[in-house]
Amino acid sequence: MLDDRKLAILRAIVTDYVSMREPVGSRALVERYQLDVSPATVRNDMAVLEEEGYITQPHTSAGRIPTDKGYRLFVDRLGTVKPLSPSERRAIETFMTGALDVDDLVRRTVRLLAQITQQVAIVQYPIDLGSSIRHIELVTLGGGRGLVIVVTSAGRVDQRAIETGGAGEETVADLRGRLNAALIGLSSERAASKAGALLDELPPELHPLGAVAIAAILDVLGTRETGRVVVGGVPNLTRFADQFETTVKPVLEALEEQVILLRLLGEAVGEDDVTVRIGHENPYASLQSTSVVASSYGTAPEAWATLGIVGPTRMDYPSTMAAVRAVARYVGRFLAEG
Amino acid sequence: MLDDRKLAILRAIVTDYVSMREPVGSRALVERYQLDVSPATVRNDMAVLEEEGYITQPHTSAGRIPTDKGYRLFVDRLGTVKPLSPSERRAIETFMTGALDVDDLVRRTVRLLAQITQQVAIVQYPIDLGSSIRHIELVTLGGGRGLVIVVTSAGRVDQRAIETGGAGEETVADLRGRLNAALIGLSSERAASKAGALLDELPPELHPLGAVAIAAILDVLGTRETGRVVVGGVPNLTRFADQFETTVKPVLEALEEQVILLRLLGEAVGEDDVTVRIGHENPYASLQSTSVVASSYGTAPEAWATLGIVGPTRMDYPSTMAAVRAVARYVGRFLAEG
DNA sequence: ACTGGCACTCAACCCTGGAGAGTGCCAAGC
DNA sequence: GCTTGGCACTCTCCAGGGTTGAGTGCCAGT
Numbered sequence: 001m002l003d004d005r006k007l008a009i010l011r012a013i014v015t016d017y018v019s020m021r022e023p024v025g026s027r028a029l030v031e032r033y034q035l036d037v038s039p040a041t042v043r044n045d046m047a048v049l050e051e052e053g054y055i056t057q058p059h060t061s062a063g064r065i066p067t068d069k070g071y072r073l074f075v076d077r078l079g080t081v082k083p084l085s086p087s088e089r090r091a092i093e094t095f096m097t098g099a100l101d102v103d104d105l106v107r108r109t110v111r112l113l114a115q116i117t118q119q120v121a122i123v124q125y126p127i128d129l130g131s132s133i134r135h136i137e138l139v140t141l142g143g144g145r146g147l148v149i150v151v152t153s154a155g156r157v158d159q160r161a162i163e164t165g166g167a168g169e170e171t172v173a174d175l176r177g178r179l180n181a182a183l184i185g186l187s188s189e190r191a192a193s194k195a196g197a198l199l200d201e202l203p204p205e206l207h208p209l210g211a212v213a214i215a216a217i218l219d220v221l222g223t224r225e226t227g228r229v230v231v232g233g234v235p236n237l238t239r240f241a242d243q244f245e246t247t248v249k250p251v252l253e254a255l256e257e258q259v260i261l262l263r264l265l266g267e268a269v270g271e272d273d274v275t276v277r278i279g280h281e282n283p284y285a286s287l288q289s290t291s292v293v294a295s296s297y298g299t300a301p302e303a304w305a306t307l308g309i310v311g312p313t314r315m316d317y318p319s320t321m322a323a324v325r326a327v328a329r330y331v332g333r334f335l336a337e338g
Numbered sequence: 339m340l341d342d343r344k345l346a347i348l349r350a351i352v353t354d355y356v357s358m359r360e361p362v363g364s365r366a367l368v369e370r371y372q373l374d375v376s377p378a379t380v381r382n383d384m385a386v387l388e389e390e391g392y393i394t395q396p397h398t399s400a401g402r403i404p405t406d407k408g409y410r411l412f413v414d415r416l417g418t419v420k421p422l423s424p425s426e427r428r429a430i431e432t433f434m435t436g437a438l439d440v441d442d443l444v445r446r447t448v449r450l451l452a453q454i455t456q457q458v459a460i461v462q463y464p465i466d467l468g469s470s471i472r473h474i475e476l477v478t479l480g481g482g483r484g485l486v487i488v489v490t491s492a493g494r495v496d497q498r499a500i501e502t503g504g505a506g507e508e509t510v511a512d513l514r515g516r517l518n519a520a521l522i523g524l525s526s527e528r529a530a531s532k533a534g535a536l537l538d539e540l541p542p543e544l545h546p547l548g549a550v551a552i553a554a555i556l557d558v559l560g561t562r563e564t565g566r567v568v569v570g571g572v573p574n575l576t577r578f579a580d581q582f583e584t585t586v587k588p589v590l591e592a593l594e595e596q597v598i599l600l601r602l603l604g605e606a607v608g609e610d611d612v613t614v615r616i617g618h619e620n621p622y623a624s625l626q627s628t629s630v631v632a633s634s635y636g637t638a639p640e641a642w643a644t645l646g647i648v649g650p651t652r653m654d655y656p657s658t659m660a661a662v663r664a665v666a667r668y669v670g671r672f673l674a675e676g
Numbered sequence: 677a678c679t680g681g682c683a684c685t686c687a688a689c690c691c692t693g694g695a696g697a698g699t700g701c702c703a704a705g706c
Numbered sequence: 707g708c709t710t711g712g713c714a715c716t717c718t719c720c721a722g723g724g725t726t727g728a729g730t731g732c733c734a735g736t
Contacts, residue, residue: 025698038710043699061698061717101499139473139489147493151477155485157497161439234572235590252573363729376679381730399686399729679736689726696719705710 002052006045008035010054011078013046014066018316023063068279068313071291075276075317082318084326088116092326096334102126102155106230109307109331114233116323117293119311120255124265126154126298126305126335127227133183133191138176138213140164146172148216152188160216167209175206175213183217192221227305229261240312250286251310260284265306268294274321274328279313289313293320297328299336307331339390344383346373348392349416351384352404356654361401406617406651409629413614413655420656422664426454430668437672440464440493444568447645447669452571454661455631457649458593462603464636464643464673465565469494471521471529476514476551478502484510486554490526498554505547513544513551521555530559565643567599578650588624589648598622603644606632612659612666617651627651631658635666637674645669 002010012033016024026039026046035042046064049055054070057063066074084092095112099105106123113121131154140146146164151157164172182198183191195214202210234255240248254260263283268275277292287310294308307328309320340348350371354362364377364384373380384402387393392408395401404412422430433450437443444461451459469492478484484502489495502510520536521529533552540548572593578586592598601621606613615630625648632646646662 023698027698039698040700040710040712041708043701044709047700057699059717061696061715063698101497134479135475135477137473137475137487137489141472141491141493145493147489147495149475149487149489149495151475151485151487153479155479155483155499157485157487157495159439159495161493232594234594235587238587238590249573249576252576256570256572361729365729377729378679378681378731379677381732382678385731395730397686399684399727401729677736679734681733681735683730683732685728685730687726687728689724691724692722694720697717699714699716701714702712703710704712706708 002049005035005037006049007073007078008033009042009045010049010066010070011074013049013055013064014070014074014078017065018314021314023058023065025063028063065314068281071278071313071317072281075278075321079318079321082322084116084322088323088326091116092330096330099334105331105334107232109327110230110232113307113309113323113327114236116327117233117309117311117320118236118239119233119309119315119320120231120236120251121233121307121309122229122231122255122261122265122294123307124229124262124305125227126156131156132185132187136176136179136183136217138172138179140167140169140172148213148220150217150220158220160219162212162216164212165208171206171209175202175210178202178206179213179217188221192218195221227262229258229265231255231261233309236311247289251290254284254286255310260287264292264310265294265308267292268296268306268308269304271296274325275308276317276321291315291317293317293324295324295328297332297335299332340387343373343375344387345416346371347380347383348387348404348408349412351387351393351402352408352412352416355403356652359652361396361403363401366401403652406619409616409651409655410619413616413659417656417659420660422454422660426661426664429454430664434668434672443669443672445570447665448568448570451645451647451661451665452574454665455571455647455649455658456574456577457571457647457653457658458569458574458589459571459645459647460567460569460593460599460603460632461645462567462600462643463565464492464494470523470525474514474517474521474555476510476517478505478507478510486551486558488555488558496558498557500550500554502550503546509544509547513540513548516540516544517551517555526559530556533559565600567596567603569593569599571647574649585627589628592622592624593648598625602630602648603632603646605630606634606644606646607642609634612663613646614655614659629653629655631655631662633662633666635670635673637670 009029012029013024016032026042029035029042030037030039046055053067054073055064056067058065092112095108099108106125110121110123131152133150134153135151137149138146144163144165146162147159148162149157149159182194186194195217199210199214237248237251267277274293274295279291280288282288282292290310291313292308292310294306296306298304308324350367351362354370364380367373367380368375368377384393391405392411393402394405396403430450433446437446444463448459448461469490471488472491473489475487476484482501482503484500485497486500487495487497520532524532533555537548537552575586575589605615612631612633617629618626620626620630628648629651630646630648632644634644636642645666647658
């Protein structure tokens with residue numbers, strides 16, 4: 001039902017609307033793109049496209065703009081791959097090299113992604129499901145307080161504050177030794193179950209301290225998968241300039257909710273390539289005037305997470321997708337190399 | 339030159355403009371506040387206030403609005419202390435209790451502050467200048483990589499990735515022992531100088547690993563003071579609704595710059611009470627249409643940092659200052675108790 | 677020193693008419 | 707049968723003009 005010319009017209013409408021930011025009419029279309037037909041023909045085709053729900057007009061005498069369905073078709077079948085510009089490639093290289101640690105890497109990635117796409121960037125901290133426990137440290141801080149520190153083979157360090165009570169240094173050392181002996185080398189899941197069982201094996205004098213320490217370890221292991229999220233490039237939202245209160249505020253609110261962001265990125269897990277959610281395809285009402293372009297990154301199972309961007313549905317999908325894909329690849333490679 | 343009535347009029351103008359968000363005229367003033375004089379008298383006084391630079395009018399036939407200088411006078415001499423509402427007190431209690439660790443505490447504080455002030459909140463991580471080194475951990479991760487972890491008596495944990503090369507487990511253990519023996523209990527400054535000297539004392543076989551480990555430790559100690567900053571409540575910026583591109587974008591950009599935020603908060607260090615910077619008093623051009631209300635918090639010297647809010651110059655200073663002060667006190671107390 | 681009165685200014689609002697962009701439809705042409 | 711030129715129609719946008727209303731500054735009177 002949609003012949004080649006209609007598809008070409010849809011592609012032209014999307015392209016034009018994205019760059020011009022104005023509803024596009026039949027005349028402008030034939031002038032700016034080589035359609036080799038008259039405006040009247042284009043109008044007829046546009047009527048069909050509108051009937052099928054791919055485009056719509058804001059008001060009677062205006063040009064057409066793509067609907068979410070139109071963008072979807074464009075992304076799925078019409079988008080031509082747009083390679084990154086040399087300067088973008090260079091930006092990626094420059095940003096990545098010299099990252100100090102995972103924290104720094106994530107911060108750099110957010111900035112980079114926001115800069116090339118000119119959108120709001122979201123990067124999830126790498127989660128290391130498949131990694132194993134490398135070290136467990138118990139430190140007293142005085143005043144009856146202390147820390148439990150868990151280090152994994154992927155280089156991740158988590159800590160929890162605990163009440164140590166009046167436990168002496170040798171008690172701490174004893175417990176530290178037992179914990180390490182029991183848990184080092186185990187995966188998160190196995191460590192969690194082993195730790196639970198370990199409490200019963202401890203001599204009574206280690207019991208009070210052992211209980212809180214193990215509880216802290218279980219907490220670390222349990223919350224590990226949810227991973228944090230970092231957001232950047234929020235100023236790019238100002239390009240939504242029209243409708244501020246109605247459009248931007250909900251988006252800002254969503255961006256402050258870690259849970260929402262995680263779920264948003266979560267949709268991309270398991271996909272091979274870049275995932276695109278357009279407008280209402282989005283699970284959150286507050287983001288239904290935006291699109292999300294996301295991708296997994298990293299080398300499973302050691303470090304695996306997702307990153308992406310949030311922007312107006314009216315965005316340059318080919319470029320954005322290329323950028324997200326490229327950044328995901330680079331970060332993944334960087335992570336693998338250390 | 340400014341008698342009591344003129345001051346009362348200025349106070350009324352500020353109060354009214356903040357709540358009504360509209361230039362305020364002489365008639366409205368005498369109607370809404372008990373000035374006991376006629377509009378004409380108020381007009382005469384307003385002419386003087388305008389001449390002195392405390393108020394201004396957007397255009398000829400409009401009411402008056404306060405200038406930065408007017409707000410300054412209001413804050414310094416006219417603001418009546420506004421106690422927190424019971425619900426705000428309750429919010430503070432609720433938010434604080436149950437914080438897991440410093441990270442969590444900071445996150446909760448940002449949310450809390452943003453919620454009660456309805457502004458953008460900024461909280462600096464506690465910096466622990468006066469604390470001492472409690473433990474140093476060296477962990478190998480395989481693949482020639484490893485981690486240096488530094489724990490302070492205030493419970494702060496920092497880590498750095500290092501190249502361990504092919505160093506064996508006993509080498510690592512040896513170095514770990516020497517580092518801990520040398521550095522535990524020292525303050526940041528003394529630890530830094532001692533660490534630098536320590537390298538020369540190491541036996542040759544520990545040299546390559548010792549060099550990178552000590553470099554990492556120095557890096558941790560060196561960057562510790564600059565502390566990170568967390569921002570929250572950005573959606574509250576939407577209440578700037580007028581002038582979006584011109585007003586909000588620069589603010590959003592500033593909010594993404596850790597350096598700017600740190601400097602902004604830094605101004606409040608050493609002050610006893612809440613610090614207020616109004617409009618152009620602000621060092622950054624992009625924030626000159628905003629005011630910053632900040633306060634130090636924490637118990638020196640163990641943990642000491644600042645927090646505050648950024649909002650329009652047209653803000654409810656008494657309430658905001660009360661809220662910032664209260665939150666700073668609470669967080670400080672919480673931090674002291676652990 | 678305060679007040680009432682008055683003339684003046686200026687943004688905001690509404691209404692109107694014209695211009696322009698774009699459409700849908702139809703009859704004619706290839 | 708698809709395509710095209712023509713035409714009437716719709717609707718937004720914009721500029722112009724008149725009115726309204728809030729607010730001011732100034733002055734003379736108490």
